[in-house]
Amino acid sequence: MVGYAFMGAAHSQAWRTVNRVYDLPARARMALICGRDSGKVAEAADRLGWEAYTTDWRDLVNRDDIDVVDVCTPGDSHAEIALAALAAGKHVLCEKPLANTVQEAREMAAAAATAQASGVRSMCGFNYRRVPAVTMMRQLVADGRLGVIRHVRAVYLQDWIVDPQFPLVWRLQKDRAGSGALGDIGAHIVDLTQYVTGQRITGVSAVTETFVKERPLSAESSGLAASANGGDGQVVDGAGPATGPVTVDDAALFVARLDGGALATYEASRFATGRKNALRVEINGSLGSVVFDLERLNELEFYDATRPTAEQGFSRILVTEGEHPYMSAWWPPGHIIGYEHSFTHQMRDFIEAIATGADPAPSFADALQVQLVLDAVARSAELGSSWTEVEPALTAVAV
Amino acid sequence: MVGYAFMGAAHSQAWRTVNRVYDLPARARMALICGRDSGKVAEAADRLGWEAYTTDWRDLVNRDDIDVVDVCTPGDSHAEIALAALAAGKHVLCEKPLANTVQEAREMAAAAATAQASGVRSMCGFNYRRVPAVTMMRQLVADGRLGVIRHVRAVYLQDWIVDPQFPLVWRLQKDRAGSGALGDIGAHIVDLTQYVTGQRITGVSAVTETFVKERPLSAESSGLAASANGGDGQVVDGAGPATGPVTVDDAALFVARLDGGALATYEASRFATGRKNALRVEINGSLGSVVFDLERLNELEFYDATRPTAEQGFSRILVTEGEHPYMSAWWPPGHIIGYEHSFTHQMRDFIEAIATGADPAPSFADALQVQLVLDAVARSAELGSSWTEVEPALTAVAV
Amino acid sequence: MVGYAFMGAAHSQAWRTVNRVYDLPARARMALICGRDSGKVAEAADRLGWEAYTTDWRDLVNRDDIDVVDVCTPGDSHAEIALAALAAGKHVLCEKPLANTVQEAREMAAAAATAQASGVRSMCGFNYRRVPAVTMMRQLVADGRLGVIRHVRAVYLQDWIVDPQFPLVWRLQKDRAGSGALGDIGAHIVDLTQYVTGQRITGVSAVTETFVKERPLSAESSGLAASANGGDGQVVDGAGPATGPVTVDDAALFVARLDGGALATYEASRFATGRKNALRVEINGSLGSVVFDLERLNELEFYDATRPTAEQGFSRILVTEGEHPYMSAWWPPGHIIGYEHSFTHQMRDFIEAIATGADPAPSFADALQVQLVLDAVARSAELGSSWTEVEPALTAVAV
């Protein structure tokens, strides 16, 4: 694994747990973790349970006894690491967004396609597909339970930078993060809604905004909080009263059309006061609707319009039954799971795909397509919200 | 009052109730109701409690003992009736949207301004401003409790025409209704959010859609249901298997910017399966947020970001205390009110304005500005979602 | 009508509205209202829309042109007025609880049975039976949709006397009110749950408490608020720092068994801080469950355990469809109704019963049975929570 901050901790918890819960054809060994700061990565390796550590990610690629490389760094280094790992025949799990630019994403998707021919597997870390309620939404749509999809309504709202004194962490810098709310959390709702509906976004009209344009420089940051211990070693020089420009969007909103005829609204913001991790999706079809909220991820609301009129209503389904996706291995009904479990489920599917010689989803090509949507959003916003078609991926991809 | 269908019944209930609940400087007498079908309007007058009826709206304008004309017809007749009433010196309450075209709305606003000079009052029926929780939202914003407004998120979702066999009622015909979801329910969220934030929409990028393009012709329709008794006499010729084209939008979605710097998404749809009357608004500011849902109109969620971090949360305020707007006259705390009460509150304020010589809000000029937003939305949608500025009203208006 | 305070206003609104909304075989004329304070009842008659007023309730009984007497006074005068009205051949609607003592309730039930033989109708005002969601719960149980009832869980929580400085209004005095939370709000949950389940409570074990034992005397009080204008003329002598003893319960809790085998918990309290009018009921059966909350009275949660396991959940049914009880006469789906509508529905059923010669429910005998349950609760509490059987009514009664 490369990276040991927020995503590194989440992935470590998943690697550590997956074989303790699921009965799989292969077991994960947590062999080597990589980070740029020697002291910190050593500490992380010890705490998170990795056998060894290194400060050079090439060590992961070069070791023969390593089969899988898990890329948990900021987006600016995804392409370099993933391409090297694929070239070396390693299976690659790469965090989202796949890359900071469409160009890099295209190279990665091409490399993944090439590697696939040699049995090398690759997957992008859109972990929310593996939240049981999300998987169940996909199944309901696929089973025709919603009929023709008319509307998609998706927001991903956070509020961690509402305070103008919140420092200029790497996620607020375009060269490190690629974009702001758009790529960080907007990417999730684009992928999730395309996955659930089985439809692709074809065009968008967008507005983006950076509400706070200058922020204090910070010594260090980790996760979504600037003051946490540990950090990922991404130091921003300077301190005290010095400030720097925020070079990414604070919020991105767009209307869209999907290739199956649905209309959609999307909104990603870090300025939605009171919303902490509010990925909320509603999908309306001719036969029914579903509603999901990541802050209550064990629940799915399902409206079945084929029921008798007087009994129709949104059913709050507690997605904790053995019959629900991924849940038979966990606790009895009603004993809820948390955010981290989506990663455990992701690792389960990735391990299973590798062991059985199947291609896991979402592929790098799927992730490229998400990148193309984000790119269309950014271009539309730059062009005064003009309608902007999503470029074709040119590679055949299946959601 | 002109019109005796859905709005006519709602207004009648309000006129009948307002002086029984509120202590006001004047009392309403329900003198004369007008409708085109003699038998039906006679029945309506008797049932709804009007002293007399007529089939010619000019009788209302001509009678000297009538002070107020309440226009509850479809939008295509608003201008003619309201203009005549204002010219005759009658105070006018006109249902929303003010008119079916911007041109008509401009004429009405101009006439209202002229009449105002002679002490004639006019008001547009955006009744949801008078839902106590909505009024309270406005107060919170005005008191600075939300700080700088960053986001507006507004939907008005219904599902009464999801069934393609639902007939071609007047609300689905452009010549009668002006537009579809946009003018019928979109108008409400435009007015409500501008009222609450005190900001105006300056530009939009929109998509609209008519999902079901042909529908069966119907003999008659009333309210939102095609099969209800009574109806408003708006007969659509033909019957049986014949169909006709739906000439209005089923759904309208747009992103917008407000003049105070906020970004917004709006969605009005009659195809949101399971949503019956879901006017939902969320507003995020730098100091707090509010959330409102018309299906739970007695509740307001308020997030106060100035509270200690560990205690912050969305507070579900039951807006039924004597301290809340309009509520001291009703029942004890927790004894909820319903949809129709917003009309009673509207009549209260209208009567009070007339009796005290004040100008009620929203004025026709305010309603014109809403019409201009709807017009910008329609034009943006026609122009492939290109960014479209909202035309100035040219009349000074205050929200 | 006798009484013009909180219940008087609610009943007036219902009498005024019922024929405007429902098509009924008879129309209510609001002929005469009675109160003890001449000035106040005159004002109330004018405001609430009664043709005349009197200070002597016997005038209602004696006037030949009056067919119905509606008793809205505190419980200590129910028996005297109702007995006289029945004796005079008037149909009687009497607010709950039927009486302050079992003895009075027995006399009233006997008189009602006698009068019934002459076609005189009587009904007790347990208005919550007429909340559409409650009526629907009854139907679901009656249709076998819940299977064998296992559990009833009912609370009625308010908080209007949490402040020890809240004055000693009539509702806190045993001689006027009979009991405190028990008779005022506990009576509602006893009646409602027996009505919905079709089962009778057979025995109870109870605790009651008066948390604040002395309160300031107040000049006047109305509704649930002590400071409201108007009042019902029930003056408590004295003022300022003087206090008097609270002679009723602040809270009553009990476990119970129902004759169909269900176990139940009941709680009525005026000390549940934050709960304004929280009548909440959950019923669990072998095939399903229902949940109701009066603060969201337009909603019913229904869990249908015969659905596929993975899709089971509590469905939030918005009870506003034309298919739902009482709702076809109101507004389109999703346009909610309020507390007062339960009285309009009650008047509808009462008028219909009178006009068609049917006996309305709940009868005085039904209300006597509720009184017997309350009596068992009070006796159990006095006897250190010992198990106490509910006395038989000796009159045949049907829920």
Next chain:
Amino acid sequence: MVGYAFMGAAHSQAWRTVNRVYDLPARARMALICGRDSGKVAEAADRLGWEAYTTDWRDLVNRDDIDVVDVCTPGDSHAEIALAALAAGKHVLCEKPLANTVQEAREMAAAAATAQASGVRSMCGFNYRRVPAVTMMRQLVADGRLGVIRHVRAVYLQDWIVDPQFPLVWRLQKDRAGSGALGDIGAHIVDLTQYVTGQRITGVSAVTETFVKERPLSAESSGLAASANGGDGQVVDGAGPATGPVTVDDAALFVARLDGGALATYEASRFATGRKNALRVEINGSLGSVVFDLERLNELEFYDATRPTAEQGFSRILVTEGEHPYMSAWWPPGHIIGYEHSFTHQMRDFIEAIATGADPAPSFADALQVQLVLDAVARSAELGSSWTEVEPALTAVAV
């Protein structure tokens, strides 16, 4: 650890995770697991991550390199194992309920007190105390934010045995489980509410019921599901159509008084259709109220009656901030945790107590007091719901 079924898996996940998340003065080594079935415990050791396994729990007690014994068996073996472990100087974590009888619980509490003098720590596994929202409730009460506690309202509702064909698993047999819903889930709400309020239950009046008195015998069972793989080796002889008597309660309901003056209702049931793991608690005080629901364990509703009246409401606090108990070590705000995390928190506190020489809570004496409450409930139910005082523990205990 002794036991490898439901609780064994949950505890293993916690032991495996605790040092990966929290920085503690000691690290847990998962040395030895014990179970009666050799093949199954071997499989469990391998899957759950234990270094070795045994079929004789005495091996745990006898090994010098083992410091801690974690007792996860059914209640009938708690006393024997825990007493032996304490005698051998091992720190003991024992699952709840502490024992199947008061007598055993008394012996265990006495042994724990003796061992404590030698620095041996013991703790009972009421893990829900460590749900962050529950810990926060305790803090709010302790800080006086609720004022004088008036009401406790606690239910723990499940529905896994509603089907009469669900087999006779060990949890339905008195000799193995001690009691049914009462000891299994009722114990949790007794402990939790006493912990949160800081008050002890002094007396109760109870009803209990066994709705389904005969059930099919089953070959094996695990967790709450009878058909799960693995199981805990607790074989019930017989199969096919044979049935046996259910010897425990299906539901237990009681009213109670607490030593601080509060009134309370408690209900534990396995027959609440649609409720999967619904531990719900509401506490009303003179200054505020709190509400908790285990199915939404990341949320706490807090009503602060000291706020301005118009702004009072139940605040839905997402208990995921770094400022909240236990949460700084987990994910960013809004990224929720699950059921299993309560065990990780429990292990954190237990390890810390051992390492720092402090006594963890709840002690065996605390758990004995819970047992005495359960005993009073059972006795009250047997004596026809007569009021039953909770016996004193005779040992000084602090909540």
